[in-house]
Amino acid sequence: MREIHKVYPDGTVALRGVDFRLEPGEIVGLLGENGAGKTTLMKILSGLLPPTRGEIRIDGRPVRFRNPADALRAGIGMVHQIFTLVPPYTALENILLGQEGSALWLAKDRARDQVQRLLEELGLSIPLDVPVELLPIGVQQRVEIAKVLYRGTQVLILDEPTSALTPLEVEELFRFLQRLKEGGRSIVFITHKLREVLEISDRIVVLRNGRVTGEIPTPEATPELLAEWMVGRAVVPRVSRSPRPPGEPVLVVRDLEVMGDLGLLAVKGVSFEVRAGEIFGIAGVEGNGQSELAQALGGLRPIHRGEILLDGKPLTPLTPIEAYRRGIAHIPEDRLRFGMALNFDVAENSILSRQWEPAFLRGWGRLDWTRILTFAAELLQRFQVIAPGVRAVARSLSGGNQQKLVVGRELTKEPRLILAVHPTRGLDVASTAYIRELLVQMRDAGKAVLLISADLDEVLELSDRIAVMYEGKFLGMGPVEAFRREEIGLMMGGVAPQGRAV
Amino acid sequence: MRRARPLLESLLAISIGLIAGGLLMLPFRYDPLKAYQALFQGAFGTPDDVLETLAFATPLMLTAITFAVGVRAGLFNIGAEGQMYMGAVSAVFAASFLPLPPGVHVLVATLVAMIGGALWSLIPALLKIGRGVHEVISTIMFNWIAFHLATYLAIYYLAEPGRAERTRPALPTARYPILAEGSTLTAVIFVAILFCLAVYFILWGTRLGYELRLVGENPEAARYAGVRIGRALLWSFLIGGMAAGLAGASQIIGRPPAWSLYATLGNVATLGFDGIGVALVGRNHPLGGILAAILFGALQHGGRFMEYHAGVVSELVRAVNGLIVITLAVPEIWTMLRRRLRR
Secondary structure (H helix, E strand, O other): OOOEEEEEOOOOOOOOOEEEEEOOOOEEEEEOOOOOOHHHHHHHHOOOOOOOOOEEEEOOEEEOOOOHHHHHHOOEEEEOOOOOOOOOOEHHHHHHOOOOOOOOOOOHHHHHHHHHHHHHHHOOOOOOOOEHHHOOHHHHHHHHHHHHHOOOOOEEEEEOOOOOOOHHHHHHHHHHHHHHHHOOOEEEEEEOOHHHHHHHOOEEEEEEOOEEEEEEEHHHOOHHHHHHHHHOOOOOOOOOOOOOOOOOEEEEEEEEEEEOOOOOEEEEEEEEEEEOOEEEEEEOOOOOOHHHHHHHHOOOOOOOEEEEEEOOEEOOOOOHHHHHHOOEEEEOOOHHHHHOOOOOEHHHHHOOOOOOOHHHEEHHHEEOHHHHHHHHHHHHHHOOOOOOOOOOEHHHOOHHHHHHHHHHHHHOOOOOEEEEEOOOOOOOHHHHHHHHHHHHHHHHOOOEEEEEOOOHHHHHHHOOEEEEEEOOEEEEEEEHHHOOHHHHHHHHOOOOOOOOOO | OOOHHHHHHHHHHHHHHHHHHHHHHHHHOOOHHHHHHHHHHHHHOOHHHHHHHHHHHHHHHHHHHHHHHHHHOOOOOOOHHHHHHHHHHHHHHHHHHOOOOOOHHHHHHHHHHHHHHHHHHHHHHHHHHHHOOOHHHHHHHHHHHHHHHHHHHHHHOOEEOOEEEEEOOOOHHHOOOEOOOOOOOEOHHHHHHHHHHHHHHHHHHEHHHHHHHHHHHOHHHHHHOOOOHHHHHHHHHHHHHHHHHHHHHHHHOOOOOOOOOEOOOOOOOOHHHHHHHHHHHOOOOHHHHHHHHHHHHHHHHHHHHHHHHHOOOHHHHHHHHHHHHHHHHHHHHHHHHHHHHHO
C-alpha cells in the first residue's frame, strides 16, 4: 500500500506551487494545455528533474530522488512520450536493459521466465524475440510499459500515451490500465484530451500556468467545467486594428492530408481559406497536426492528398524555394531548428532561404557581400534587432532578437501569404508584443496571414477568424467573436460544441 | 575577436604541446631546451631548411583541405589517403606515359591527378547521398582498396623497366621546376596555396560554399532554405577528392629526387591521414591549414635534426611530435564533440 504526497512550491519556471496526491489503486488524469506544467510535475515525481522547492512523501515519509533509478526503487516509473527503446534489440532485451546488477546475457533464461510470468499476470501480449523496431507503435508502448513494470513499479506515469496510437490501440491500452488498477497499482495519465480523461480516470487534476486550477472526482466532472479550468476565463485585450472588409482568398486549402513522421496521417483532411487582409488563426494543443500542416504549406513536407491553391493556382508539388517564389513567407515553428544557423553570423542568417536570389549574387554564383551586409544592417535597424553588428555570430543574440531577425527576413520577402508558426514562443514580453504588432501591420497592409499557435491567448488576440485543430482535423471554424473561450477549450480537448461541427 | 580566438587557442595548444614534449624528455635525461633549439634550427635555421620545411608542408595543406571541407559540410571524410594514392597513380600515368609538349604536360598531369582523386571520392559520395552509407566506413574501405590497387598498378603497369621498386619517373616536361638548387621544393607549392585560397573563396564567397556550410551547421535549416543537400555533399566530396589528388601529384611531379611513385607507396603513405591532424590544428579553415601544414612540415624536417644534434633517439622524437599534434588537435576536437553532443 503506498500513498504519495507531494507538496511542491516553486519559484522558477514551470510550476508555481502544486499539491498532488495519489492514492493506491486509482487512475488520476492530469489535464492541461502545452506548458501547463504536467510533464514537468511528473518528471519531478519520477526523479528525472529535481524540484526547486517542495517535497515528495511516500506513505508519509519524505523522500528525495536524485535520479530515475531512485524513483524506480521507490516504485515510481514513467513512460515518456518519446520512447526510450533500443530499436534493433528484441523486446526481451529492451525490458531487461539497465537492470541493476544483472549479468544480462547470462541470466537471460531465468529473466525470460520472469518476464513471461509478469506478462501473463498483466495480460500483456508481446512477442519477446522480435526487434522492437519491427513492432507497431502500440506494441512498442507495451514493451515500454512492461519495462517499467518489470522493475516492480507500483506507480505508473504515462505521458500523453495515446498521441501516437490508433483508436483500437487506445481501447486496448485503456482496458489494460483498468486491469492494472484492479491489481492495486496507481496510474497517472497525462493528457490534453477531455474524452480520454473522462473515460479512464477516477479523479482529474487540471493544471494551468503551473498551478492547479481544479480537482474533481471524474463522475462529477463535465467537459465544460474541465475546459474552463484548462484555458481560464480571462478576456484577452484585442490588438487595435483597422476594421477592413476581407479581400480575395489568397490561400485555399482543400481536403488536405499530410503524413507525419511515423507514417500515419497527421493532417486528416482540412479545408480552409485565408483572405487578403485577414489573420486566420489555428489554435490547438501542439502535436495535433499543426507542424505537419505548416511544413506542407512551406514546401518542407509532401502532401498526401488534397490541394493547396495560392491566388487560384495549384501549389503542388512544392519546394521551399518554389513556395517563396509564389509569395509565401514562412516563420518556422522552431527558429533554432529550421530558421537559422547559430554559428553563422547575422549577415549570413539574414539571407538564409534567400541565398539564391539574384539580388544577393554576382556572376558565377559569387555572393555579393556589399549588398548582403547593407541588407543585414537594414534588417537590424528596421526590425529593432539588437546585435553587436552584422558580423556578430547569431549565437550571441538573445532569443527575442534572433526571432526578430528571422521575422524581419521573412516579412521583407514581399510575400502574399505569411505563414507564422508559434511566432512568439519563448520570447520576452517586449519582443512578443513587437512581433504581434508586425503581424497585424501585415494584415492591415493587405497581406494574408496564417497564424498557427499553441498559445490560445495569442490566437484570440490577433485573429479575425479561427479554427481549432484536434487530431489532424478542424473541430470548429468561424469568426473569432463567434466562439466563447470555454467552447474553444472544449474543442482543444477534442469535444466539438453542439451543432457547430465543421 | 571572434576570428582571433581559434588562432589564440591553437597557439596555446602549441605551447602546451611543446612543454609536454619537454617533460617527456626529462626522465630520459635529454635537455629539452637544447632539443627544441635543434628542432627550430633544423626547421628554419638556414634558407635551405625553410624550403625543405615548405616542401614537407605542401601535400599536407592539401590533404587537410579534404578533411576540412568535409567537416564544413558536416562530413567526417577520412578518405584523403586513398584519394591521394589514386591521384599519385593518375599523375604517374599522365606524367610518365603521355608524351606531351612542355607546359601543357605539367598542366595535364596535374588535372588528371585531381580528377583521379575526385573520381575516387565519388563512390563514397554517392553511397552517402543515395543510400545513407556513413562516410567513415566507406572512405576507410576505399582507402584500403586504393592502397592495393595503387600498389598493383605501380608494380605491373607503371613500373620502370628493370627497376621494379618504383614507377617510371615523370618525363622532364611534366615536372614542376625546382625553386632553388639542391632543394626539393618545387613550384607545385604555389599551385597548392592557390588551391587553398580558391577553397577559402568558395566556402565564404559563393552560394555553393554558403549552402555547403549551412548543411554542415544545420541540415534542417538548409532544407528550409531550399538547399539541395545531396548536391552540397557531393561538392564537398569532390573538392576534397581534388585536393587529395593534387597532394598525390605534388609528390610525383613536384618532389625530387624520385619524380615517381615507390612500389611500397612509401613516398606518399600517411600524408592523407596526417592531413586530418593538420586540418584540426588549422581549425578546419583552408588558410589555417596552410599555417598548420608549415608547422607540421617543421616538425617533420626539424625533428631529424633533434635526433642528430641533441642526440634524442628517433622514437622519442616521434613521441614528442605526436604529443604536440595531439595537444594541437584538442581544441578543434573539443569543438566538434560539443557540437555533436548538443544535437
